[in-house]
Amino acid sequence: MSNLYYEEPEELLSFKKEDFGEDFIWGISTAAYQIEGSHRAGGKGLSIWDVFTSKKDKIFQSQNANVACDFYLRYEEDLSLMKDLNIKNFRFSISWPRMIPNGHGPASPEGIAFYNRLINKCLDLEIEPWVTLYHWDLPHALEKKGGWANREIIAWFKDYVTLCVENFGDRVKNWMVLNEPLVFVGAGYFLGMHAPGKRGMKSFLPAVHHAAICQAEGARIIKHHHPKARVGTNFSCSLIEPLRGKDRLAAKRVDALVNRLFLEPALGMGYPLEDLKFLRKLEKYQLPGDEQLLKFDFDFVGIQNYTREIVRHSWFVPYIKARNIKAEKRQVQLTEMNWEVYPHSIYQMLKKFDGYANIRDLYITENGAAFKDTFENGEIKDSRRIKYLKDYLAAVLRAKREGVNVKGYFVWTFTDNFEWAEGFRPRFGLVHVDFQTQKRTVKASGKWFRDFLKNYNY
Secondary structure, X not given: OOXXXXXXXXXXXXXXXXXXXXXXXXXXXOOHHHHOOOOOHHHOOOEHHHHHOOOOOOXXXXXXXXXXXXXXXXXXXXXHHHHHOOOOEEEEEOOHHHHOOOOOOOOOHHHHHHHHHHHHHHHHOXXXXXXXXXXXXXEHHHHOXXXXXXXXXXXXXXXXXXXXXXXXXXXXXXXXXXXXXXXXXXXXXXXXXXXXXXXXXXXHHHHHHHHXXXXXHHHHHHHHHOOOOEEEEEEEOOEEEEOOHHHHHHHHHHHHHHHHOOHHHHOOOOOOOOOOHHHHHHHHHOOOOXXXXXXXXXXXXXXXXXXXXXXXXXXXXOOOOEEEEOHHHOOOOEOOOOOEOOOHHHHHHHHHHHXXXXXXXXXXXXXXXXXXXXXXXXXXXXXXXXHHHHHHHHHHHHHHHOOOOEEEEEEEOOEOOOOHHHOOOOOOOOEEEEOOOOEEEEOHHHHHHHHHHXXXXX
């Protein structure tokens, strides 16, 4: 293992769009809570993030996404800008509390109407909608009943998915069920860093199991209504490497938690119990037949990679006996999120996921970076973001040339937005947003991506 920055071979650093193939999908990704704003418009119910951001000291500078990017009111403007930037695939999420204010029960006609308008506008502009059903904004009314830790959420989620598919399935051809389940159950139900702010195994373990079942059950509902729809789900993943040789088992445990916990049950392999002994406590929440409920043959898997982690063995960390070595202590290149810039990680994760026999197609459904933008003569220079995207794309191309079945790449993200606990400080967007005026300004990276998608040679 080396902490040195990995550089792709020089021949891979000069490439064009056409090098990825005519059928390769290019797009951008967003999430409802991070961009929509209008948090009570149209009868929308409160989400767990609406409530979490109202609590003291939970979010950077006590910020919230009540307005965010005002996408709910400005979606036509943003979609037109998207078209101007040659972006033809738009991944967005549907807000569960906007569709069903109380989480289950009566649906909101206004919420349904909004997403109908959004989808129709996408299609009018020849932008393909890629819909994520759950991107972390659980209705608060359901959290008051236990949220993901309550097995009833399986029925609530199935009703929500059914509503979405019945209303939008005639036009949406590409669906993703869950966004990064480990993150929303880990940060939200074990570490307490994200909404709803719960801590400990008592909440985490049932939330894991119920989310894993919903991942498959949601997919089955989509296929039942629209057999020809393409259905996937998305996983956060990071290259996990040991600090030293004696830390290999610690790295294996962290890899099982970060990269395998939700994937392998869906593939019919069960939970990674051999490497994570504490998962045996999941038996308490499992019912007869659950093993079958966990399985689904997804049409594609979305992997979302930004960085790698270096870990060492630690007796003092419960359950996994491992500790991350923070990137800022390793003298490596960092983003504004203090994540290591390490393009080789996306290559390694593509190879890892491609190694599973039962995975069909792979998409990079998120990749991008937050850096400080520089204003020069009315323009926004973000050369570090351009280099990041080019280096990571070079690694994707390398994997593709070696036979990995990767079919597309979505940049995170279109506009600067609300970045969860970090608030508005980290800016990931290809388009700058002045959150006081809502003015959009295309960054140099957005112009680079526009030209790249036109197949100009850079």
